[in-house]
Amino acid sequence: MKHLLWMMLFSGLAAVVFAVVSKGSGRRRLTYGLKVFAEFLVIALVLGWILYFIPFR
Amino acid sequence: MVANRLGKHSNVGTPPRAWLIGAAAWAVPGAGHLIQGRWVRALLLGASVWIVFFLGLALGGHLFSVSGKDQGFAILLQLLPMIANIGVGLPYIACWILNVGFVEKAQLVTFEYGNTFFLAAGLLNYLAMLDAFDIAAGRKE
Numbered sequence: 001m002k003h004l005l006w007m008m009l010f011s012g013l014a015a016v017v018f019a020v021v022s023k024g025s026g027r028r029r030l031t032y033g034l035k036v037f038a039e040f041l042v043i044a045l046v047l048g049w050i051l052y053f054i055p056f057r
Numbered sequence: 058m059v060a061n062r063l064g065k066h067s068n069v070g071t072p073p074r075a076w077l078i079g080a081a082a083w084a085v086p087g088a089g090h091l092i093q094g095r096w097v098r099a100l101l102l103g104a105s106v107w108i109v110f111f112l113g114l115a116l117g118g119h120l121f122s123v124s125g126k127d128q129g130f131a132i133l134l135q136l137l138p139m140i141a142n143i144g145v146g147l148p149y150i151a152c153w154i155l156n157v158g159f160v161e162k163a164q165l166v167t168f169e170y171g172n173t174f175f176l177a178a179g180l181l182n183y184l185a186m187l188d189a190f191d192i193a194a195g196r197k198e
Contacts (some may be wrong), residue, residue: 009112013105018184031183
């Protein structure tokens with residue numbers, strides 16, 4: 001669970017930077033930041049489940 | 058037309074102040090925007106980069122550096138992440154002088170997270186630096 005929280009924290013902070021340096025109105029930036037945050041989480045979770053089923057050993 | 062486009066985006070006419078602000082933004086995360094009076098941006102960008110950096114330290118991550126021992130491909134494996142780490146500016150140099158964060162703590166469960174946080178802090182600060190530079194050069198509002 002802690003790992004998920006670290007990932008969420010990382011995603012949130014990275015999304016803040018991406019949103020601030022992006023162009024457009026404040027509202028548009030906020031939407032973009034939320035989108036980036038959601039993308040980070042969804043992609044990480046999907047990749048995590050894909051890797052879970054791949055036997056590396 | 059191509060010449061016009063090149064001229065529009067070339068560094069000719071970039072004020073020297075913009076280069077100084079870019080350097081300040083690299084050295085101290087958030088400083089580039091703070092100098093220009095962009096308080097909210099400075100706070101958001103600076104706080105994000107500093108928090109990511111200190112979390113990297115707290116999680117037991119290690120900063121990369123190229124040493125004389127590295128040979129051939131090993132240099133490249135150290136060089137690329139080192140470039141990412143250096144992006145955070147003076148905190149990297151301070152850690153190097155104090156020898157903090159350069160020791161690999163593989164016994165910690167979170168050390169890979171720490172490495173990722175360190176790398177991300179530098180890369181995010183590069184973005185913040187370019188943003189500060191663009192604002193100072195008048196290329197961005």
